[in-house]
Amino acid sequence: MIPLLKEVGRGKRGARDLTYEESLYAADQILNQKATPAQVGAFFIAERIKMESVEEIEAFVHVCRNAAYREYEHGGIDLAGPYDGRKKSFFATFASAFVLAAAGLPVTLHGMASLPPKWGITLHDLLTEIGIRPSSLEKDTIVGAAKETGVLYVPAEQWCPPLLELRPIREQLGMRTVLNSAEKLIDYGSSPFLVFGVYHNTVFDRLSRLMSKLAYRRALIVQGTEGSEDLHIDRPTRTYVVEDGTASLQVVDPETWGLDTPVPEVAWTPASQIRTAEAVLKGDGELGFFHQVLLNSAYRLHLAEKVDSVEEGLYACKAALDSGGAWNAYEQWRNALLH
Known part of the structure; x- marks a missing residue:
């Protein structure tokens, strides 16, 4: 997580959006409790300052979906x-x-x-x-x-x-x-x-x-x-x-x-x-x-x-x-x- 934190945590002007693959890695680390609480909090705050990109949100959606119970197809x-x-x-x-x-x-x-x-x-x-x-x-x-x-x-x-x-x-x-x-x-x-x-x-x-x-x-x-x-x-x-x-x-x-x-x-x-x-x-x-x-x-x-x-x-x-x-x-x- 540390290399990714350095990329998103450089401030409003210096931070960059993560690629989709990087975002998937970060989402997996956070949602599956592989990152430390300090790293999770730092990532959330850095993303809040930078503003999340489409690829970053999409990655978190997919990791959430993989972790969720979604077997019932209700439709509608x-x-x-x-x-x-x-x-x-x-x-x-x-x-x-x-x-x-x-x-x-x-x-x-x-x-x-x-x-x-x-x-x-x-x-x-x-x-x-x-x-x-x-x-x-x-x-x-x-x-x-x-x-x-x-x-x-x-x-x-x-x-x-x-x-x-x-x-x-x-x-x-x-x-x-x-x-x-x-x-x-x-x-x-x-x-x-x-x-x-x-x-x-x-x-x-x-x-x-x-x-x-x-x-x-x-x-x-x-x-x-x-x-x-x-x-x-x-x-x-x-x-x-x-x-x-x-x-x-x-x-x-x-x-x-x-x-x-x-x-x-x-x-x-x-x-x-x-x-x-x-x-x-x-x-x-x-x-x-x-x-x-x-x-x-x-x-x-x-x-x-x-x-x-x-x-x-x-x-x-x-x-x-x-x-x-x-x-x-x-x-x-x-x-x-x-x-």
């Missing part, structure tokens, strides 16, 4: 949000998963207990709030619930053990690392479609090239709420659609479909997140949050080629909510993981 769409959670925004993607499942599109969600730098509310917290202990779930139980309902939830640190081993170092550093991107791209369910959240639009170009290298059929990179994969409902959202090796900028404006709606400021807790999600799934609740779930679901249904237009997706997703299908999918999934 992977909703890849930030593992450091949220503090100020509604988890529209959670409710959206059951709308999509009710509309016939398998969904993969994944996450872990909160991490730096945000230390926000995570999907793990939402599951815990409804009585599920995600870190204690057996793989057979998780896969069984996915087959029954169309929603796969993966506790990432259990399905990719190196992530659990590296948690103490990440907590001590208190900043984002290359893993904050790589862990969201492990693709536990072999999904051809991906929705990936980013915080800054400056990473659009690099990540669009990465999505092409990872061979997703179609990927949507979203500059969403708090860096999440959720489209805004009160203003336009910048996105990149990546398909066949090319990326195109698309600004998604909810006003196009008459859905632009202000959303109230909420002091979010896991309990209030669940109450709001359940209200939406019952076809009730605050209109802004209902519209946000509807728009995100419709856009994802179109991305995954289940409908020919976003408008058609809106009709399909509204029907899934109005008929009770989305709520039934949620109840069925929750009960399957509770037993």
